[in-house]
């Protein structure tokens with residue numbers, strides 16, 4: 001069954017154009033904007049001295065030449081690390097015939113710098129910000145996030161649909177904190193599996209957007225239909241194969257979150 005959408009499917013660059021460039025770096029986000037992505041996804045964590053930085057893992061070991069937990073390091077410690085070179089060891093993308101570029105000199109990206117990049121993009125680009133580790137800091141991630149968004153005039157959208165920013169989390173509590181501070185901020189409840197509690201297509205109170213994994217879409221397409229029937233938007237992650245893009249389009253999902261924004265846009269004829 002094919003479902004109608006009220007608006008075009010958004011293509012969201014997951015950690016930037018992260019198949020091609022080192023995830024969460026300025027280079028990855030600049031590439032995603034150049035590729036034409038509608039939105040950028042990023043994970044945020046708080047440093048020991050209270051800065052929000054775009055890093056996925058709890059520790060910096062995988063994506064930098066340093067070691068240790070982000071929460072135990074100060075911004076100056078992180079700024080001294082190389083967040084690009086690890087990608088040189090990564091496999092070259094199969095769609096790219098030429099040798100991939102050599103990545104180095106990529107420093108940690110602060111959320112503030114990413115917001116500046118989006119503000120200077122020259123076209124509307126949305127931002128999907130995921131709060132990581134929200135229990136470790138008991139509300140401080142959300143508090144700092146709203147303070148930062150306020151500096152860019154993004155903390156209090158006139159309506160959720162008008163908001164250039166949305167906040168995502170696997171934690172309903174984190175999303176609740178965001179909505180308590182900013183009732184019109186759209187929030188996305190991320191789902192890795194379908195829990196029996198949520199099978200009827202209802203999300204935690206106040207959440208309008210579901211963020212199921214591609215694994216859920218493949219194994220429980222009826223659940224996606226239920227979410228849509230219940231009036232929720234559905235934003236799926238991480239969609240990198242063309243068959244999965246087709247499946248998402250057939251189900252009428254509202255946003256496709258992908259490491260390969262250029263390839264997905266091409267598949268969508270854009």
Ligand code: G3P
Nearest residue numbers: 041043056130190237257
């Ligand atoms: O976009 C949601 C997705 O990023 C959640 O999983 O582990 O990639 O942050 P993860």
Ligand code: CA
Nearest residue numbers: 041042043130
């Ligand atoms: Ca994420």
